[in-house]
Amino acid sequence: MQSSEFEYAGFWERVGASLIDMIILLTATYPILWLFYRGDWERIFATGLSEQPQVFWFDILANYILPFAYTVIVWLLWSASPGKILLGMKIVDAETGQNIDLKQSIIRYIGYFPAMMVFMIGIFWVAFDKRKQGWHDKMANTVVIRNSD
Template sequence: MLDSDVEYAGFWSRVGASLIDTVIVLTATYPLLWLVYRGDWDRIFATGLSEQPQMLWMDIFINYVLPFAYTVAVWLLWSASPGKILMGMKIVDAQTGKDINLKQSIIRYIGYFPAMMVFMIGIFWIAFDKRKQGWHDKMANTVVIRSSE
């Protein structure tokens, strides 16, 4: 069981961590898309203005599969994303306070989708929840805490 003196990470600090993580993922994916589409920005951003067709499976791999694999891997490796590490946070099991497992990591990642579907209510939920859990945290039984490590 988590100690009563644990400090849950709040909404705005988690937003900051997410922005850092977004920059990291975009820094990795955009050069890959640049190589695949040979610098055709209309294809990279899927504007529909390019003369060349999109490569659907490559888009899915670079834009969805790689970020999923990267995120789950860093959560398992460090119990946090780079943004959370820089902001002094850690993702732990809500009951035990121990590192999260593969199942929780996958559920947590997939849980972002319903959490963001309707005006991001499941994300804003963090600001009002007593344990600062978003819907994705509740689904995976995780919490984000302040870490001294």
């Protein structure tokens, strides 16, 4: 499949998919946090990491390791997130159109950080790029396409 044959998914479609994914992750994560913090919503919604070692490691696990592992595994299994699947999109290699591999998945995930650092410019880039790539896509050599399956 040549890259000219792709029908790229646009910015607003991808925003919609991200919102669906966020709802799914929050729905899965908040009950775990609620149980761990015994219903203390102030701690659940806190943005920092705890100074208590046992809580610090739970915060690292719940806020960084699990979302990373979940996202990479889902991309490898389905070549899309649940939100992208529901909206008919797929993440593929920008050159071959094949499913992305582990290396691309990891680079793409890590690429979100610089893409969001300065006013989310790397995310908004999708709206103006000819192949609808954000910086994370460019780093991993991926594109998000409308799934024809």
